[in-house]
Amino acid sequence: MQTATSNKAPAPDIAAQITHAMRMMGVAPIPRNYELYYEAYLGSNTQLSKDLAALGSRATQEELDAIGAQYFSHIHHPHGIERAHNTLAAKLTELVNLLKDEQYALENYNKVLDEAYSNMTSKSAASADILRHAIGILTEATVDTMNQGKERVQTVVQKSFEMEVIRQELDEYKRIANTDSLTRLANRRAFDDALAAVYNSEHRRNFTGLLVADIDHFKKVNDTFGHPVGDKILATVGSVIRANLRRDAFVARTGGEEFAVILHDITQEECLQAADRIRTVLAGTPFKNSKTGVNYGPITLSVGVCMATEADDPVDLYNKADVALYSAKNAGRNRTVLFEEGMRKDSGRNWLIYRR
Incomplete structure (x- = not known):
C-alpha cells in the first residue's frame, strides 16, 4: 500500500458501486433493495450473496422481497419505519392542535377579562351591579379555563407518553439495523x-x-x-x-x-x-x-x-x-x-x- 500523499487516489465510492451494480441488474434503487446488496457487498452473509446471485440479472421485486423477508425479517418490513414515522407525525400534529386550542382558550379568557374591566370602569351602572356582574363573569370564565387547562395538561402528558413510545420504537429499528444478526455485535x-x-x-x-x-x-x-x-x-x-x-x-x-x-x-x-x-x-x-x-x-x-x-x-x-x-x-x-x-x-x- 502506498503511503499517504497529496496525490493519493480517492477511496472508492461504495454507495456508487452498489447503485451501479443494481442498475446493471435492473434492480429498483429503493432502500430495501439497497439493504440487500449492501450486505452482499460486505460479504457478511455468504448464503445471502449466493441467493442473490441465483436470481440472475433480472430479479423481480417479489423475489427480492422474499429474500429480504428471509434474512432481514426484523428490519426489512417495507412499512415498519414508515409507519412509525407517520404515527409520530400524527401525534405531533395532534399536540400542535392541542396547543392551538389552549392558545384560543386563553385569548377568549383575555377577552372576558377585558369585558369585566370595561364594565367595572363604566359609569352607566350602579357600582354594586357592576361588581356583581363582573365577579360572576370572571368566576365562570376562570373555572372553565382552569378545567380546560387541566384536561389539556392530561392530554399533553398522554400525547408525550405516546410519542416517547414511538421514539423508542424508532430507536429499536435503528439498533437492529446496526446490529449483525449472527454475532449480535455492531455491523x-x-x-x-x-x-x-x-x-x-x-x-x-x-x-x-x-x-x-x-x-x-x-x-x-x-x-x-x-x-x-x-x-x-x-x-x-x-x-x-x-x-x-x-x-x-x-x-x-x-x-x-x-x-x-x-x-x-x-x-x-x-x-x-x-x-x-x-x-x-x-x-x-x-x-x-x-x-x-x-x-x-x-x-x-x-x-x-x-x-x-x-x-x-x-x-x-x-x-x-x-x-x-x-x-x-x-x-x-x-x-x-x-x-x-x-x-x-x-x-x-x-x-x-x-x-x-
Missing part, C-alpha cells in the same frame, strides 16, 4: 459511522486505536464442518472478543470472518495488550461438539493494529490496520502486528465485489 454500517466519528474530535483522534482481526483458516473450517458450525464459531469468537475488552470498546463484525474494534482513550501499548489478550484467550477456548466430541479447533486470530494519529482519515486508518492484519497473516498467523510505514499489502484481498 459494518455501524462500524463505518463509529470510525468516521473518530476524526470529528482532535482529542479522540489522538487517543484512539483500531484493531482489525481475522479468524485464521476459517474457510477450511467451513469446508470441513459446514456453514452451520462456522456460524456458531463466529458467534463464539464475537463473544470472546466482547468479553475481553473494556465495556466502552466498540466491537463490530465487519464482514465474513473479520472483526474490528475501536478503542478510545488508549495508548498504543494498551491497544497491543488488548489485541494479545483477545488472541490468547481465544486460542485457549475449546471448540468442541458436546454431543459428538468432534473438535473444531483450535481457533486463532490474526490482528492488525493502527493508531488514529497514523492515518489521514477513517478510510486511511482502516486500510493501514488492514495492511498490518495481512502482515500478521503473512508472518504465520495467530499474532498481532502494529502498522508501520513501509508495509505493503501483498495478499491481493479485494473487498470490491461489484465492479464497473
Whole structure:
C-alpha cells in the first residue's frame, strides 16, 4: 500500500458501486433493495450473496422481497419505519392542535377579562351591579379555563407518553439495523459511522486505536464442518472478543470472518495488550461438539493494529490496520502486528465485489 500523499487516489465510492451494480441488474434503487446488496457487498452473509446471485440479472421485486423477508425479517418490513414515522407525525400534529386550542382558550379568557374591566370602569351602572356582574363573569370564565387547562395538561402528558413510545420504537429499528444478526455485535454500517466519528474530535483522534482481526483458516473450517458450525464459531469468537475488552470498546463484525474494534482513550501499548489478550484467550477456548466430541479447533486470530494519529482519515486508518492484519497473516498467523510505514499489502484481498 502506498503511503499517504497529496496525490493519493480517492477511496472508492461504495454507495456508487452498489447503485451501479443494481442498475446493471435492473434492480429498483429503493432502500430495501439497497439493504440487500449492501450486505452482499460486505460479504457478511455468504448464503445471502449466493441467493442473490441465483436470481440472475433480472430479479423481480417479489423475489427480492422474499429474500429480504428471509434474512432481514426484523428490519426489512417495507412499512415498519414508515409507519412509525407517520404515527409520530400524527401525534405531533395532534399536540400542535392541542396547543392551538389552549392558545384560543386563553385569548377568549383575555377577552372576558377585558369585558369585566370595561364594565367595572363604566359609569352607566350602579357600582354594586357592576361588581356583581363582573365577579360572576370572571368566576365562570376562570373555572372553565382552569378545567380546560387541566384536561389539556392530561392530554399533553398522554400525547408525550405516546410519542416517547414511538421514539423508542424508532430507536429499536435503528439498533437492529446496526446490529449483525449472527454475532449480535455492531455491523459494518455501524462500524463505518463509529470510525468516521473518530476524526470529528482532535482529542479522540489522538487517543484512539483500531484493531482489525481475522479468524485464521476459517474457510477450511467451513469446508470441513459446514456453514452451520462456522456460524456458531463466529458467534463464539464475537463473544470472546466482547468479553475481553473494556465495556466502552466498540466491537463490530465487519464482514465474513473479520472483526474490528475501536478503542478510545488508549495508548498504543494498551491497544497491543488488548489485541494479545483477545488472541490468547481465544486460542485457549475449546471448540468442541458436546454431543459428538468432534473438535473444531483450535481457533486463532490474526490482528492488525493502527493508531488514529497514523492515518489521514477513517478510510486511511482502516486500510493501514488492514495492511498490518495481512502482515500478521503473512508472518504465520495467530499474532498481532502494529502498522508501520513501509508495509505493503501483498495478499491481493479485494473487498470490491461489484465492479464497473
